[in-house]
């Protein structure tokens with residue numbers, strides 16, 4: 001089974017085509033970087049994958065579940081990290097995760113064990129009882145990623161999760177999220193930063209509403225640096 005299947009997806013804002021005949025598959029346990037310049041259609045795609053938007057054009061399957069005909073099962077398999085932080089800054093990290101666990105109907109010992117396990121995956125257990133407000137930007141992001149894993153989703157979506165962070169925090173978060181694939185989590189990571197993509201990641205280049213390229217990064221680039229290859233493909237600046 002694949003983590004994500006998107007087939008012939010289209011979306012328009014009035015006359016403006018934001019996605020046009022977009023198709024791709026992300027295998028279970030694969031890290032997939034969705035790379036595109038501003039306006040490529042990344043946010044629109046995320047809004048469709050999370051069902052904030054719906055479209056009559058095309059089909060989306062999450063962990064084998066059709067998002068249109070089986071939205072409950074599809075969304076239960078989805079963890080989401082939005083570009084803007086949604087932590088409650090007055091709660092501790094543990095309380096933020098506990099709140100999310102409740103929303104998913106998880107409580108008691110089960111919730112406590114999941115919170116510990118998710119925080120451990122992001123190397124955030126030592127900060128569990130600190131208020132979110134006292135954390136730096138990188139740690140806040142790691143807490144949010146841990147929170148997105150609380151219901152053990154098969155697929156994790158992250159929309160430009162490193163925006164506004166320094167190089168060290170970006171590298172740490174990128175590394176932690178790559179590690180999540182080792183237990184079979186499928187990751188779709190939207191970015192416009194080529195240094196967040198590893199050679200064996202799947203890379204989908206989105207430009208002007210269409211998929212320009214889809215493959216394993218090192219196969220796509222050969223000896224050419226990704227930044228250069230990206231510019232060749234899009235003619236855009238990153």
Ligand SMILES: Nc1ncnc2c1ncn2[C@@H]1O[C@H](COP(=O)(O)OP(=O)(O)OP(=O)(O)O)[C@@H](O)[C@H]1O
Pocket residue numbers: 013016017018036037038039040041042043044045
């Ligand atoms: N509400 C809207 N009405 C009209 N056009 C829109 C609307 N939202 C987005 N668009 C257009 O649709 C296209 C795709 O936008 P989208 O936000 O999905 O791109 P993006 O890749 O996420 O860009 P960014 O990195 O800047 O967030 C762009 O040309 C954008 O101007």
